[in-house]
Amino acid sequence: MVQMPQILGCDVAGVVLEADANSKFKPGDRVVGDSGQSLIDPWGTHAEFVSCPESRFARLPASVTFETAAALPVSGMTAWQALRGSMPLAGKRVLVLGGAGGVGHLAVQIAKSQGAYVATTCSGRNMEFVTKELGADLAIDYTKGEKLEEAAGGAGSYDLVVDLVGGEPGAWGVLQRRSGRMAVVSFDGILKGKTGGALLVCILTRALRCKLAAALGLCARYDVVAQKQNGPGAGLEEVVELVASGRVTPHIELTVPLEEVAAAHRHVEAGRTRGKVVVRVAEGAAAAAAAAAETTAAAAGKAAAVGAGGVGN
Numbered sequence: 001m002v003q004m005p006q007i008l009g010c011d012v013a014g015v016v017l018e019a020d021a022n023s024k025f026k027p028g029d030r031v032v033g034d035s036g037q038s039l040i041d042p043w044g045t046h047a048e049f050v051s052c053p054e055s056r057f058a059r060l061p062a063s064v065t066f067e068t069a070a071a072l073p074v075s076g077m078t079a080w081q082a083l084r085g086s087m088p089l090a091g092k093r094v095l096v097l098g099g100a101g102g103v104g105h106l107a108v109q110i111a112k113s114q115g116a117y118v119a120t121t122c123s124g125r126n127m128e129f130v131t132k133e134l135g136a137d138l139a140i141d142y143t144k145g146e147k148l149e150e151a152a153g154g155a156g157s158y159d160l161v162v163d164l165v166g167g168e169p170g171a172w173g174v175l176q177r178r179s180g181r182m183a184v185v186s187f188d189g190i191l192k193g194k195t196g197g198a199l200l201v202c203i204l205t206r207a208l209r210c211k212l213a214a215a216l217g218l219c220a221r222y223d224v225v226a227q228k229q230n231g232p233g234a235g236l237e238e239v240v241e242l243v244a245s246g247r248v249t250p251h252i253e254l255t256v257p258l259e260e261v262a263a264a265h266r267h268v269e270a271g272r273t274r275g276k277v278v279v280r281v282a283e284g285a286a287a288a289a290a291a292a293a294e295t296t297a298a299a300a301g302k303a304a305a306v307g308a309g310g311v312g313n
Contacts, residue, residue, distance in 0.1 A: 015030060047281070084235065129274060
């Protein structure tokens with residue numbers, strides 16, 4: 001299934017160079033999107049040019065830079081879709097497991113922007129980051145080994161748990177049994193060592209078992225979040241609007257040129273990335289000409305970037 005060499009990357013932000021005559025976009029438009037790359041898609045975004053269906057894109061307001069936008073699609077939509085099943089969030093209590101990472105730091109901010117009380121787990125070095133920069137009401141240092149239920153405020157005290165680290169067994173106790181919801185994005189922590197078919201079977205078995213238990217009223221609602229790239233409820237337009245309005249701010253820990261994308265992957269794979277890593281794509285002559293039409297960026301004295309892409313989640 002995999003055609004090598006494979007162009008990696010799903011996130012992209014840049015300027016439209018060409019579009020079909022009936023497209024909702026025209027050359028010169030600023031856009032951001034998730035190419036939706038799978039193993040056989042040719043749309044990897046770690047490249048000077050990306051071509052894929054327009055349904056993957058949203059318009060990018062002039063107030064949002066390409067680098068900021070490139071940090072949004074995959075992580076932002078995953079965060080939105082994890083939260084969406086419990087919206088509206090005003091007055092609710094949300095616990096995000098892994099609040100300093102790519103998806104987590106956006107989930108914390110999105111939930112806060114809707115008026116939720118937000119607690120999150122993180123390492124000791126990120127305690128101030130999640131509270132002072134992201135606005136979390138409570139930060140729990142998971143490295144201290146405290147029982148999550150006690151550190152988070154007691155049994156049955158949360159309406160929603162967003163699990164981004166695969167550590168859900170320790171979080172069930174904090175959920176309200178009848179009205180609570182567990183949104184699981186990662187299975188890493190509970191399925192270590194399993195790969196391929198065994199991993200898939202374990203995930204499906206666990207999901208079916210938890211959904212059955214929820215249907216019988218034995219536990220909170222259980223949702224596995226498999227991020228979709230476009231369509232109603234995907235959340236790209238909503239997240240872009242939150243950023244444009246200043247209510248959500250992606251944290252970019254590192255920006256690298258395209259030539260250093262391998263180093264960027266190694267940085268993310270180390271597992272300690274705070275927020276996002278962005279790849280700044282070099283611009284070719286045709287791309288530079290299109291970007292020159294970006295009068296807002298030029299007037300602000302900024303480099304007219306043709307594109308940028310995110311690494312990891």
